[in-house]
């Protein structure tokens with residue numbers, strides 16, 4: 660029922676990857692600062708039955724929509740990040756990280772109502788001990804919405820808009836309505852990684868990229884793993900409900916399947932490999948797919964690159980991104996087999 664994908668020659672992909680530096684993308688969504696505190700445990704606290712972690716080092720990383728932007732930049736394209744940070748030191752940390760990586764941050768709004776969303780993990784002996792989150796979920800205000808709209812109106816040529824929703828409040832029905840009409844006027848694709856609670860916001864977009872669990876929930880069906888027939892039913896319901904042009908359902912170790920209005924569904928399996936860290940794989944998928952489409956690849960071939968890229972990041976310790984150079988190497992290896 661699901662056709663299997665057969666890739667074209669490596670040179671086809673390599674010349675598209677060579678065009679990545681010409682691509683200019685906008686990422687809109689919820690920005691997260693990921694903080695990692697690394698330490699060791701030598702004793703249990705006398706105050707409560709919990710371990711005492713002695714912190715030895717701290718690292719910080721861009722999360723949420725900022726991680727999508729980070730992935731796009733690593734692939735060599737230009738990227739503007741739009742979203743909200745707090746007027747706090749963590750917001751400044753986010754800005755500094757963006758600047759270091761060459762991601763345009765002038766379109767961020769700084770809020771005095773909401774702090775920067777921070778997820779802090781304490782890790783001892785390479786095991787997560789606890790995670791604590793600081794966030795205030797709050798809808799974008801009219802003023803914030805206007806400021807984002809006027810920033811976008813003034814931008815020069817943009818090739819794609821990517822929405823990375825983590826349901827913290829930046830992505831609203833009004834924002835989506837505005838983006839739909841803006842991208843339609845500019846004749847550029849609108850690619851969305853949806854959160855289930857906000858699924859109804861995402862009607863009539865170009866590509867939607869839920870994972871298989873989210874897809875089942877959006878369709879209002881029970882999740883059945885590794886069942887192609889069930890996935891096809893899920894996909895038809897979503898296509899009917901949300902009318903997207905393409906629906907790319909990511910399936911974790913099972914790869915991904917692409918559904919569209921015109922063509923029959925196609926499946927792309929993953930190449931079996933050692934997996935270290937699957938977080939952020941979805942961000943790599945939407946980033947790679949979007950840049951690839953802008954470089955002229957049809958969605959199905961963009962999905963192939965996205966699948967290779969995500970397979971790479973899940974197999975690396977602490978790397979949430981892939982470079983264009985590395986992606987080319989993977990293409991050469993997998994297309995010439």
Ligand SMILES: Nc1ncnc2c1ncn2[C@@H]1O[C@H](COP(=O)(O)OP(=O)(O)OP(=O)(O)O)[C@@H](O)[C@H]1O
Pocket residue numbers: 869870871909910911912913914915929930932934937938939940941942944965966967969970973
């Ligand atoms: N265990 C794995 N082995 C190989 N590839 C994987 C594995 N897990 C994920 N991937 C790759 O990453 C892609 C996206 O993963 P997944 O479907 O888990 O998305 P996700 O749930 O949105 O991820 P996240 O929310 O953690 O960023 C898959 O389509 C596949 O290419």
Ligand SMILES: [Mg+2]
Pocket residue numbers: 852870941942
């Ligand atoms: Mg995801």
